[in-house]
Amino acid sequence: MKTFKDLIAEVQEKGRCHRCGGCVTFCETVNYGALEADPEGTPRFKDEKKCIECGLCYMICPVIDELADELKALTGWREPIGAVLEIKTARSRDPEVLNRATDGGVITALLLYLRERGHIDGAVVSRKTGLFNRQPFLARSREEILEAAGFHFDTLPGTGLFPGVYSTYSPSVLTFKEVQERKRQVKKVAFVGPPCQIDTMRRMQVLGIVPSDTVRCYFGLFCSGNFIFGEEERRHLERLGRFDWATVRKVNIKEDLLIHLSDGQVRRLPLEELDFMKRTACFFCRDYSAEYADLSFGGLASEEGWTTVVVRNEWGRLLMKEALIASIEEPKGLSPQFPDEALEKILEWSRRKKERAENRGKVGPLS
């Protein structure tokens, strides 16, 4: 039986750990207590003697891909990017949501809709804790769900100047420890995360193990990569984009990294030019569009201020249908070609990501 020791050898030491938090979360939730995440989210032994060698951390690791067939069967996955029933572009009708949202605020609008109707008790999401930093948490109230919306930057003087390491990656899966501890009040949650985290949670669902039993829906983000960087890279980014962090109003990722400045200008930085600050594990990742989610969300293919939504199953279709009546809207006069054109773009970005991962795999991990 392969165990966490094999994850160290086969995943971590090869620089391929996504830090999705799956292994730690399972081991913690089931109370084995052998693992923990270090301050940067990397899993490690907390108490090796407590490891009963159940092997489940190994099986749910998305890098190992041991449960590939079961995962595909569970989610109705089809070549080349998983199930695609519909593709929509939409936005929230709530000005408060729109004001804070990354794109059209559809994720936030759907979470609020599900919560208001009692379908979920909370959502595992991320909130801003500083410049370019996110922290996962369990949002239960409307205010907390709203707090999680967007991908914003502080614009207060001085907030951009503290030293240290910045990361856009948020290990949301680790929040399930809190969900488990509050299980009396929190029985049903929505999970929002990048493809790698959706992947590990779905593997737990395949095995029918905690904490996946609490998850009612999986909302995946399109993801071309997450970034980790220090002061030097941050300054380099400023030079590349010809901007000053103090004037940044909002940041978003679509075809490019978009830096919205307070005077209304938008700086576009091609994502290929940002490899210098991409997390190593992201170079090996093959999933752009959250292929195992119920619904996947991105800005790609939509106009500014709108979210592209990939509907992957009947549950997702029904949710979108209800929400379109209650809290979100589609653009008037939308071209009937939109779904085909959007699909083409998503396929192209997915193809590029898979190709890069395969090439990187042949070369080996970055030093």
Ligand SMILES: Cc1cc2nc3c(=O)[nH]c(=O)nc-3n(C[C@H](O)[C@H](O)[C@H](O)COP(=O)(O)OP(=O)(O)OC[C@H]3O[C@@H](n4cnc5c(N)ncnc54)[C@H](O)[C@@H]3O)c2cc1C
């Ligand atoms: C790191 C990252 C990379 C992305 N890359 C792309 C891309 O290449 N192409 C593309 O089209 N779209 C990308 N997206 C998705 C896009 O930025 C929007 O999140 C998506 O369009 C939904 O917009 P919205 O307005 O509906 O979401 P909102 O209603 O604003 O809600 C956003 C949700 O995302 C969660 N969230 C925000 N940041 C993080 C984070 N760092 N980790 C985990 N959860 C987070 C929040 O908790 C919130 O629930 C990326 C998102 C992230 C976080």
Ligand code: SF4
């Ligand atoms: S007890 Fe199981 S889940 Fe925990 S580290 Fe050991 S093998 Fe992994």
Ligand code: SF4
């Ligand atoms: S399960 Fe996630 S955090 Fe654990 S070793 Fe695998 S990729 Fe890393």
Ligand code: SF4
């Ligand atoms: S590219 Fe995105 S989904 Fe893939 S490992 Fe990096 S953060 Fe996770």
